[in-house]
Amino acid sequence: MNQPLVAILSGAGISTDSGIPDYRGPDGLWRRDPDAEKLVTYEYYMGDPEIRRRSWRMRRETGALRAEPNAAHLAVAELERSGVPVRVITQNVDGLHQLAGMPARKVLELHGTAREFVCTGCHVRGPMEDALARVDAGEDDPPCLRCGGILKPATVMFGEHLDPVVLGEALAVTKACQVFIAVGSTLQVHPAAGLAGVAADQGARLIVVNAEPTPYDDRADEVVREPIGTALPELLRNLR
Structure with a gap:
């Protein structure tokens, strides 16, 4: 059988x-910091370099990849x-x-996955560790090495x-x-x-x-x- x-x-x-941490639970991230939702909203992320810089800092500091x-x-x-x-x-x-x-x-x-990045221009992908290493080295909003486009995590953001x-x-x-x-x-x-x-x-x-x-x-x-x-x-x- x-x-x-x-x-x-x-x-x-x-x-x-x-x-x-979860996002929507009683102690979820969105409830504690409603502004954090902008960091993973496509429209804000693409349109505001400061949002992108904050997003990269957040990814560096949360250490989710070490979980x-x-x-x-x-x-x-x-x-x-x-x-x-x-x-x-x-x-x-x-x-x-x-x-x-x-x-x-x-x-x-x-x-999607937070373990990879993707270029919003040419769609090349790579390990998130590589992008975070560039942030550690001083690039606060690392552009795509192939086309110069905006990099984002290979996750589905709000608005996608x-x-x-x-x-x-x-x-x-x-x-x-x-x-x-x-x-x-x-x-x-x-x-x-x-x-x-x-x-x-x-x-x-x-x-x-x-x-x-x-x-x-x-x-x-x-x-x-x-x-x-x-x-x-x-x-x-x-x-x-």
Whole structure:
């Protein structure tokens, strides 16, 4: 008998144990500093050199690239290694699922990755460490070395569209899965949030693991309010 496909939609809450703050929670970044949202809004970023300089400083100071996977990321990778077909659809840009051992081809990054930069002019990409090294060396808004264009992280900023190919693959996985686990997501940011509804419509078992209530709790087969670092590993062990 074929093993059921497990789709895991992960949001900021899965990475808070790794020291990466969430954005919309009670103590989220946007609530503490509404102005910080401008740093990741495409229109402001492209139009204001001071916003870009602040963005590069923030990336340097937060040290997000130094974050390590936590027990929840490791449990997801362990489930995949055990032979269960797993696909991760993530709203996060931290790359921690891959660092934990999930094969990159089985992780769909809806909002891109903060581990690379991209040129807004010629679209060349490279490791974020290279751009940050230039900031460390004194360039406060490093231009593209190939065309002189504006560099940005390879993430989807506010005001940008999601990659339609990645979104299409996420939708296909959601429709094909038998178990859909939404973990650490407020399920309020669309189109990612809507995937939980699609999974339920297709007859998948919907499990929501989140500290706060979500709009999809009433459609879920199971809602878990326990801390993700202990609740998710236990849940995935039971699935195995």
